Each structure stands twice: as structure tokens, then as C-alpha cells.
Amino acid sequence: MKQMIIHGGKPLQGDVWIGGAKNSTVALIPASILSRTPVTLEGVPRIADVDNLMDLLNEMDVESDFHETTLRINPEHIKMSPLPTGKIKSLRASYYFMGALLGRFGKAIVGFPGGDDIGPRPIDQHIKGFEALGACVKNKNDQIIITAPEDGLHGATIHLKMPSVGATMNIIMASVTAKGQTIIDDAAKEPEIIDLATFLNNMGATIRGAGTDSIRIEGVKELRAQAPHTIIPDRIEAGTYISLAACIGNGIRIHNIIEEHLDSYLAKVEEMGVVIDADEDSLYVYPAGALKMIQIKTAAYPGFATDLQQPITPLLLTAKKGEGVIIDQIYPKRTGHIAQLRKMGANIKVEDNIILVHPTKQLHGAVVSAGEIRAGACLMIAGLMAKGKTVINNADNILRGYDRVQEKLRQLGADVKIQDAPDNKDEEEKV
Template identity: 65%
Template sequence: MSEMIIHGGHRLSGEVTIGGAKNSTVAIIPAAILADSPVQLDMVPNILDVKNLMVILESMNVRSEFVDGVLSIDPTSIKQSPLPSKAIKSLRASYYFMGALLGRFGKAVVTFPGGDNIGPRPIDQHIKAFKALGAQVTERNGKIKIEAGPNGLNGAPIFLDVVSVGATINAILAAVRAKGTTTIWNAAKEPEIIDVVTFLNNMGAKIHGAGTDVIRIDGVDQLIAKNTHTIIPDRIEAGTYLSLASVIGDGVLVNNVIPEHLESFIAKLTEAGVDLKINEDSIYVNRSDHFHGINIKTLPFPGFATDLQQPITPLLLKASEDSIIVDTIYPERTRHIPELIKMGANIKVNEDDHIIIVSPTKQLNGAVVDAGEIRAGAAAMISGLMANGDTRITNADNILRGYDNIIDKLTNLHADVELVNSNFNN
């Protein structure tokens, strides 16, 4: 079992450079099997989810190589074959192979995806999209079989009942090589969707409207990669380091940031009293010692990201008033709370409506805590850096699933942190 050991209480300073967006990368890698040529991706984060996706690619005879942030994928000899269930269950984004395989072969058989346990995350909207395109969907023995009719997939209107990033991307992947025009209504607007669409359009896809709630796809016969695609910066990683720098930094410059992707998060940091200097592609966080309580409600983009409600929590512990967090996306996303309480955090959850109340906490103390999922692990990590004494985070591979070269980046900021018992070289 992997563990992260943090010797806390050290103020941090220096610079950190944000890697490519995890939530783009884990969709673009499955999307690459739609190509009729080799694909090259740059600024790919060095995270466990990428390693697991490469295992899935290998099972389909798709060669891949990852060196210094560049991932090369050659799907030209792809074969339909059973996908490794262990790798599929290791990350939820494996469900993008449903749309990609359906678009490539007109058929997909995939084990139910795994990933973080942050409450119910149904895939009914994904299935609805596939059926709208003319596919039949059956479920048996923990597997989903999706198969186009004898005439293949045909473009159609798709109305998503709820805004879903995963369903929007899966619908795009299935529709990009379908016959005719597909229109997705109530589509998600996240920057990662724009990144996926940019990748596909640069190979010859005809997709319009990404970043709005209506996306139109005119199906094409082939996709040919002509240039290297550079993944956008990870706004969740950036937000995590901004939180860390705010609460325990003596001046930290966060590089490779698109501030427009973080507007709602930056607004809340400013409201809490954090002193930020925002540049074109970087943000400098000055030392701040006095914070105010704030109210946060997570919403689909451009609202406050659900993935950032946990990393900001340690900062709110240092506020002079209570803070309230309401996660409207995943109300049950509270696995970090019992772990922070072990460290002395004054925080609780109203079980009736899942409202999180974060109260002023004078001091955190090192403890043994668990990284139950990626962002819960990030909250524990920041808390450990703040705390007196040593913190041992178990299941630290969950942190490595989402944070690029985390040990090196923290060490370069003068944190005293190490990783033990992990088979992954992050």
C-alpha cells in the first residue's frame, strides 16, 4: 500500500509549473483510437491514470510510448479484444472507450468503469446518447455491450437531461464518424471538452459549438493526425497549488495557468482574503495570514468546480469565521472530512443535506490519514503540510492518479515529503 510521508510545518516558497489537464488527457487517449494514423500528445501529465490507459491500449494492440511528457499512440493496427477489467476499474474515465470503440468499430464491450467513490455517478446519459445514434445497449454480468445497427451509427439530436462532461464527450466520440449530423443539447461547457474537440478537429473532424451548451457534429469518414496536440494546463492542479500556496506559502509563483479557466475559484480565494497577482499565464500568491469565511456552491463550469471544494478546505480552516460548502454536483463528496478531523480540524457535515461546515481551527497535528480518492488525498496532503509533526497518508496512489510529478514539485517548493511503497515513479 503506497504512502506519502509529510514532515509538516514548513513554509513553502518558489515556483511550480502546472502539467497537462488530467481530465483532458483521460478523454483524449481513448479518442486517439478513432484516428487512422499515429497520434502524438504533448504536455501529458505523469500520473497513474495515464499508465492504466496505456495498459488498456496495449490490450487492443495499440502501441504507445511515454517519454518526457510526450505520449505517442499508434492505433493503425488496432484489434477488437476484451479490455483488461482491472485497468478499466481503476479509473472512471475508462468509460470513454465505450464511445471511442463504438465510433471506430460500431461495437463496444466494456466492464462497468471504476474510479473514485464520491457518490452516485450513473452513466444513463451516456447510454441515452448511444441509443439516440442507433445503437443497442445491453448489460450482463457487469459488462455493457453497445452495438450499432446493420447500417452503422446515424447522426441524431441528443438532449442530455443533466449537464454531464462524461456524457458530452462520449456522445462526441461516438458521433464523430457517424453518418450525418448530430446535435447535442444541454452539453457541458468545460475547457477539457474544448480540448478534446480541438484534438479531433485538428485530425479532420467537423465539430462546432464546443464551450457552449449546443454542439453540432458532422460525421466524417476518417481522422488523420497531422500535428502534435498539446494538452491544456490542468486547472484543478493549478487550484490545488493556489490553495496550498495561500495557506502555507511565503510567496509562490504558479506557472502554466489559464486564469480564465479558474475565474470562479480565484474569485473565492480573493473573497477569503488571499493576495494574488494574476498574470497572462501565471499567478503569484503572496503570503497571507488572515482569511475570512466564505460560502461555496459547486456548479458546472464556469461555476466553482467540484474537484476544488476539497483542496480549498484546509485554507478555510484558517479563516476567522465559519465557511459553508454545498456540493451540488456530488453531494456525498465528503471522504476527506473524517481524515481532517483526525488532524484536529473543526469541520462537520449536516447528514440531512450534506452541507459542509468548516469552522476556525487553530492548529492541525500530524496523523495517519487515508487518501480515499484523488481530491480527498489532496486535501489531506495540504493539511499535512500545514500540520505540526508528521502525517502519513495511506492509499497515496490515489493522489498520484491526479497530480503530475507531485513529489518533485512539492520538494522544489521546500516541502519535506516522500513517497514509500509505491510501484509508480511519479
Template identity: 60%
Template sequence: MTKILINGGKRLHGEVTIGGAKNSTVALIPASILAETPVRFDTVPAILDVKNLQLILKSMNVSSTFHDGFLEVDPTHIVEGPLPKNAIKSLRASYYFMGALLGRFGKATVTFPGGDNIGPRPIDQHIKGFKALGALVREDNDTIYITTGPQGLHGAEIFFDKVSVGATMNLIMASVRAKGLTILENVAREPEITDLATFLNNMGANIRGAGTDTIRISGVPVLRSSAVHTIIPDRIEAGTYITAAAAMGDGVTVKNVIPEHLESFTSKLIEMGVRLRISEDEIYVPATGHLKPVIITTAPFPGFATDLQQPISPLLMKADGRSTIIDTIYPQRIRHVVELRRMGGDISSLEGGVIQINESPRLIGTDVQAAEIRAGAALVIAGLMADGQTVIDHADHILRGYEQIQQKLTNLGASVEVLDVDLPSLMP
């Protein structure tokens, strides 16, 4: 079992550089099999999800090499077949292989994906879209079988009943090589979707409207890569370090960020009283004094990201009064609450995804468990704030989303140690 040990109370200072976006990476790697030539990515985060995606690629006879943030994927000898259940079960984003395999071969067999337990995340919008493109979908136990007739996939007009990042990305991948025009309406607008569209367009796809609520895709017969695709910075990692700096910093610069991707988040910190200095590609977080309580409601981009409601929770414990978080995306994303209470946090969850956080003058280090990636990030920040030592069990969840977290926090002056994990296998 992987553990992270944090000796709290250390002030943070210096600078930290943000890596490539996890939520882009886990879609871009499956999308790479749509190409007829080798594909190259830069600024790839050294996280466990990348390692698991490489295992899935290997099962399809797709070779990949990863070194120093540079990933090359060679799908030229790809073989279609059932994907390994263990690797699929290890991460939710494995469902992107449904759209990618469907676009490449016109069929896909994928075990129902695993990943973080943050409440129901149905794939009904994915299935609805595949069927509209002409696919036949059958579910048997925990396996999904998707096939097409002799005519293959065809363009269609698809309206999503609910805004879904995963369904938007999956339908882009499935339709990019379909015959005719596909129009996706009421789609998600996250920057990671624009990143995926940029990658595919650079290989010859015809995708218009990414970043808006309507995307038009004219199918093309072949995709070929000619240049390295640099993955956008991870806005969730950036928000996590900005929060840590606001909670325990004496002046921290967070580098390699796109401020426009963080506006809903940074506006809340400014509302609290954090005097951020925002530049073109970096954000300086000064030492903070008195903080005011706020009300946060998560929403699809450009709203406040659900992935940041947990990391910001410990910071709200420093505010003078009661703050409220309302998670409209994943109301059951509350598994950090009981762990923060164990550390002395005055925090409680109510029905409907409502979390109330009162000023908590002193957190005490203790043994806690990371239930998933962002809950683990909240515990890391709380551990930095707490008196004494915090031991975070099941910290492998954290390593799925945060590369080199020990090194980055140590360089800022924190006392952090990762135990019982084969770090060389995670990093080049």
C-alpha cells in the same frame, strides 16, 4: 501500499509548473483510437491513469510510447475486442472507450468502470445518447455490450437531462464518425471538452460549439493526425497548488495556467483576502494574513469545480469564522471530512452535500487515509499546515491525479516523501 509522509510547518516559496490536464488526458487517449494514423500528444502528465490507459491500449494491439511528457499512440493495427477488466476497473475514465470504440468499430464491450468512490455517477445519459445514435445497448452483470446494425451510427438530436462532462465527451467521440448531423444540447462546457474537440477537429472532424451548451457534429469518414496536440494545463492541479501556497506560502508563483479556467476558484480566494496577482499564464500567491470565511457552492463550469471543494477545505480552517461548502455535483464527496477531523480540524458534514468548516487554529499530524484523488489532495495540504508528521495511506489515489507531487512540493520547500511506490514506472 503507497504512503506519503509530510513533515508539516515548512513555509513554501518559489515556483511550480502545472502539467497537462488529467481530465483532458483521460479522454484524449481513448479518442486517439478514432484516428487512422499515429497520434502525438505533448504535456501529458506522468500519472497512474496514463499508465493504466496504456495497458488498455495494449490489449487492443495499440502501441504507445511515453517519454518526457510526450505520448505517441499508434492505432493503425487496432483490434476490437473485450477490454481488460482490471485496467478498466482501476479508473472511472475508462468509460470513454465506449464512445471511442463505438465511433471506430460500431460496437464496444466494456466492463463497468471503477475509479474514485465519490458517490453515484450513473451513465444513463451516455446510454441514452448511444441509443439515439442507433446503437443497441445490453448490460449483463458488470459488462456493457454496445452494437449497431448494418447501417451503423447515424446523426441525431440529443438533449441531456442532466449536464454531464463524461456523457458529453463520450457522445462527441461516438458521433464524430457517424453519418449525418448530431446536435447535443444541454451539454457540459468544461475546458477539457473544448480541448477534446480541438484535438478531433485538427484531425479532420467537424465539431462546432464546444464550450457552449449546444454542440453540432457533422460526421466524417476518416480522421488523420498531422500535428502534435498540446494538452491544456490542469486547472485542478493549479487550484491545489494555489491553495497550498495560500495556506503555507511566503510567495509562490504557479506557472502554466489559463486564468480564465480558474475564475470561479480565484474569485473565492480573493474574497477570502488572498491578494493574488494574476498574469497571462501564471498566478503569484503572496503570503497571506487574515482570511475571511466564505460560502462555496459547486456547479458545472464555469462555476466552482467540485474537484476543488476538497483541496480548499484545509485553507478555510484558517479563516476567521465559519465557511460553508455546498457540493451540488457530488453531495457524497465528503470522505475527507473525517480524516481532517482526525487532524484537529473543526469540520462537519450535513445532509445534502453541505460541509461546515470553522476556524481551526492548530492541525496535528497523524495517520490518515486518502479515499480518492481530491480527498488525498486535501490531506496533503492539511499535512503541510499541521504540526508534526502526517502519514497518508492509500496515496496511490493521489498519484493518479498529481504528477511528481513529491518533487514539486520539495522544490517549494516542503518536506514530503513518497514511500512504497515504483516511481520510475510512473515517470519517464
């Protein structure tokens, strides 16, 4: 396991460049196996999830090469192979191989997905979608076995009970080569879904309506990649650095962003009193003055993203008066970071899954633990704000979702280091 060591309290300034969207990347890599020709993805973030997905590709004899920000994937010699439960459990997004394998081979055997512990995230809507296409889904020995009928998958109209990003993407991947038309009603609208549809359409798929609540897919015989696909910028990484800049920045410009993807988030940050100048593809965040408390409710896109409620929490702590309220309507149990912030002196608590935030004059360094990706980002910002030394254990979770984070923070002037955690637990607690 990794630790992030931060000596905080130093104002940060300069420029930071946002990487490709994690939540696109983890779907695009499985989707690449639908191609009959080699695939090139550009703007790929250097995150641990990419390495894990490449390991899973290797299990299927799919060659991949990652250099700088370009990932080349060659699925020409792919073999149908059950994906190992051990690796699957470390990465929830591995469930995208269900739809991709079903679309490519008419069969998928995948261990139950793991990933972040942020409360229940059932895959029943994924399974409902596969079954509507004609697939048989069984659970055996902690594995999901999905099999298409002998004559292949058939298009269907699928009504999602909620706009699930994962289910929408998985159904798209399964249905692009199904016979006839598939309609996904109440589909998720996230930019990452548009990115996936663009990628598949450029390989010959026929997908219309991505970004709306009704997506139509006309099945095609096969997909063939031609030109490279550039991944959209990561709106969650961008939002994290905006919060960081407002918390402890002395003027930070954030490059490679699509502002409209951040509309709901920017509205809340600016409601607090943060001053931001927008350029064509960058934002400049001015040093924050007196900020006011706000209330936040997460919602499906284009609402306030659940993945940004934790990164914005340290910013609320800097407000001068009042009570801030955060209600996560997507994952109400996503509150594990609160106890860790309290170790650092934060005046914050949880009541009935509602986060209540009060002004905190000064955070202090402490030994804390990143329970999942966005909790880690929250603690990272808090550590940069805090007086003294902060040790974030389980920093592997931060590395799963944030591109070259140590390098980027150091370029802004942060005193931060990522290292292997001590073997001795007693020594770890003394760090």
C-alpha cells in the same frame, strides 16, 4: 499501496509548473484510437491514470510510448478487443473507450467503470446518447456491450438531462464518424471538452459549439492525425497549488495556467482575502494575512468546480473567525475527507451533506487515508500545514491525479516522501 509521509509546518516558497489537464488527458488517450494514423500528445501529465490507459491500449495492440511529457500512440494495427473488467474498475475514465470504440469499430465491450467513490455517477446519459445514435446497449456479465446497426450510427438530436462532462465527451467520440448531423443539447461546457473537440477537429472532424450548451457534429468518414496536440493546463492542479500557496506559502509563483479557466475559484479565494498577482500565464500568490470565512456552492462550469471543493477546504480552516459553508451540488456525498481532517484536529463537520468549517488554530500530524484523488489533495495540503508527521495511506489516489507531485512539493521546500506501504497493518498504524 503507497503512502505519502509529510513532516509539516514548514513555509513553502518558489515556483511550480502545472502539468497537462488530467480530465482532458483521460479522454484524449481513448479518442486517439479514432485516428487512422499515429497520434502525438504533448504536455501529458505523469500520473498513474495515464499508465493505466496505456495498459488498456496495449490490450488492443495499440503501441504507445511515453517520454517526459510526450505520449505517442500508434493505432494503425488496432484490433477490436473486449476490455478487461479488472483494469476498467480501477479507472472510471476508461468509460471513454465506449464512445471511441463505437466510433471506430461500431462495437464496444467494456467492463463497468470504477474510479473514485464520491457517490453515484450513473452512465445512463452516455447510454441514452449511444441509443439515440442507433446503437443497441446490453448489460451482460458485468459488461456493457454496445453495437451499432448494420448500416452504422446515424446522427441524432440528443438532449442531456444535466450537463454531464463524461456523456458529452463520449457522445462526441461516438458521433464524429456517424452519418449525418448530431446535436447535443444541454451539453457540458468545460474547457476539457473544447480541448477534445480541438484535437478531433485537427484530425478532420467537424465539431462546432464546444464550450457552449449546444454542440453540432457533422459525421466524417475517417480521422487522421497530423500535427501534435498540446493538452491544456490542469485547472484543478492549479487550484490545488493556489490553495497550498495561500495556506502555507511564503510567496509561490504558479506557472502554465489559463486564468479564465479558474475565474470562479479565484473569485472565492480572493473573497477570503488572499492576494494574487496575475501574469500572462502565471499567478503569484502572496503570503496570506487575516482571512475571512466564505460560502461555496459547487456547480457545472463555469461555476465553482466540484474537484476544487476539497483542495480549498484546508484554506477555510485558516480563517480567523466565522463559519464557512461548502455545499457540493454536483456530488453531495463528497465528504469522506472530513472525518480524516478531524483526525488532524480540524474544527469541521458534516450536517445533511453540508460541510461546516470553523477556524482551526493548528492542525497536528496523524495517520489518515486518501479515499479518492481530491480528498488526497486536501489531506496533502493539511499535512503540509500540520505540526509533526502526517502519513497519508492510499496515496496511490493522489498519484492518479497529480503530476510529479513529490518532485514539485520538494522544489517548494516541502519535507515529503512517497513510499510503499508496510505489509503489516499494525506497523502501518504506528508510522
